[in-house]
Amino acid sequence: MKIAMMGIRGIPANYGGFETLAEELCQRLAEKGIDITVYGRSNIIDRKLNNTLYKNVRLLILPTISHKYLDTVFHTFLSVIHGTFIKRYDIIFICNAANSIFSLIPRLVGTKVVVNVDGIERKRKKWNFFGKLWYNAGEIFSCLFPNVIVSDAEVIKDYYLKRYGKKSVMIPYGVRIPEINSDEILKKFSLKSKNYILYVSRLEPENNADLVIRAFRNVNTSMNLVIVGDVPYNEKYKQYLKKLAGDDSRIIFTGYVFGTSYWEMQRNACLYVQATEVGGTHPALIEAMGSGNCILALDTPENREVLKECGLHFSKTADSLQKQMQYLLDNTKEVEKYRGLALERAYRDYSWETVSNKYRELFYSLVKK
Numbered sequence: 001m002k003i004a005m006m007g008i009r010g011i012p013a014n015y016g017g018f019e020t021l022a023e024e025l026c027q028r029l030a031e032k033g034i035d036i037t038v039y040g041r042s043n044i045i046d047r048k049l050n051n052t053l054y055k056n057v058r059l060l061i062l063p064t065i066s067h068k069y070l071d072t073v074f075h076t077f078l079s080v081i082h083g084t085f086i087k088r089y090d091i092i093f094i095c096n097a098a099n100s101i102f103s104l105i106p107r108l109v110g111t112k113v114v115v116n117v118d119g120i121e122r123k124r125k126k127w128n129f130f131g132k133l134w135y136n137a138g139e140i141f142s143c144l145f146p147n148v149i150v151s152d153a154e155v156i157k158d159y160y161l162k163r164y165g166k167k168s169v170m171i172p173y174g175v176r177i178p179e180i181n182s183d184e185i186l187k188k189f190s191l192k193s194k195n196y197i198l199y200v201s202r203l204e205p206e207n208n209a210d211l212v213i214r215a216f217r218n219v220n221t222s223m224n225l226v227i228v229g230d231v232p233y234n235e236k237y238k239q240y241l242k243k244l245a246g247d248d249s250r251i252i253f254t255g256y257v258f259g260t261s262y263w264e265m266q267r268n269a270c271l272y273v274q275a276t277e278v279g280g281t282h283p284a285l286i287e288a289m290g291s292g293n294c295i296l297a298l299d300t301p302e303n304r305e306v307l308k309e310c311g312l313h314f315s316k317t318a319d320s321l322q323k324q325m326q327y328l329l330d331n332t333k334e335v336e337k338y339r340g341l342a343l344e345r346a347y348r349d350y351s352w353e354t355v356s357n358k359y360r361e362l363f364y365s366l367v368k369k
Contacts, residue, residue: 007095010040017283028356030056097138174352175290198269208275215321266291289346
């Protein structure tokens with residue numbers, strides 16, 4: 001069976017959730033004898049890796065346009081054309097509902113197509129009118145063109161069923177925590193283990209970093225607030241966040257952190273705050289659970305589905321978050337309780353082995369049909 005994965009930045013993963021999904025999923029499929037290729041973008045992945053193997057996965061690097069609105073769709077279009085007419089695959093796996101319009105092309109020549117729709121992207125504040133319109137159309141195309149759509153949360157599965165009458169296959173995100181023995185990133189930012197509160201996300205308005213900063217500034221603690229993340233197209237909002245932090249020396253902005261340094265940050269945090277309000281299963285939330293973190297999550301249906309009662313929730317106000325932060329910092333036994341509950345749930349329900357087996361079953365069922 002030959003499969004191609006498209007619609008992402010590529011691997012090795014160094015950006016977001018879909019890229020980590022590609023790396024973790026594809027290497028496991030390759031180990032099970034599946035011939036799998038991942039298409040990457042030339043502005044992210046080194047062109048020297050083109051047509052090489054990475055963890056037994058074939059890499060194909062194609063050009064793109066480095067633009068907020070054109071990068072994803074232009075590269076996916078090229079990838080689909082390449083995968084349909086130059087290379088031939090049994091299945092093309094496309095990520096992101098914004099790319100679903102291109103799934104019609106391989107269907108016309110009989111290639112099976114799977115689309116992972118991600119969350120409800122049209123709700124993100126960063127998109128202008130045309131961006132939201134494109135994502136809204138993408139949801140419709142996702143229901144029309146692919147053989148199967150995959151949702152990564154029951155909330156998203158229910159959304160497509162209720163809004164469009166379209167059934168999807170729910171396969172969650174996974175987690176694999178490597179062994180971490182270093183403390184280099186802690187030393188770089190003068191941090192102490194279990195002496196900081198961690199927030200990880202792209203710095204976009206709907207991820208509510210501003211709410212986290214406002215809440216933290218009123219918490220009575222000597223701990224740091226560490227904000228991991230950046231944003232490539234919204235420098236104005238990033239500067240607003242730094243202005244909001246003001247002269248509070250406890251607040252540290254690290255920018256993007258990947259690989260070993262990222263896991264070092266996760267494993268050594270005292271608390272983890274998940275403040276995102278748009279999307280399905282948020283990878284960083286599951287990674288925080290798998291790292292054994294005590295978690296505070298914004299009270300959304302998606303976050304409740306993943307975390308359940310293995311952490312505390314807060315409403316979308318700085319006052320609510322501040323009170324929950326203070327409560328946990330003043331009650332260390334509660335912190336340890338939630339650490340254990342989160343870790344147990346992550347390894348029971350969100351292992352990459354389980355996730356890859358579900359995808360493998362889905363792909364084989366399509367080929368047999």
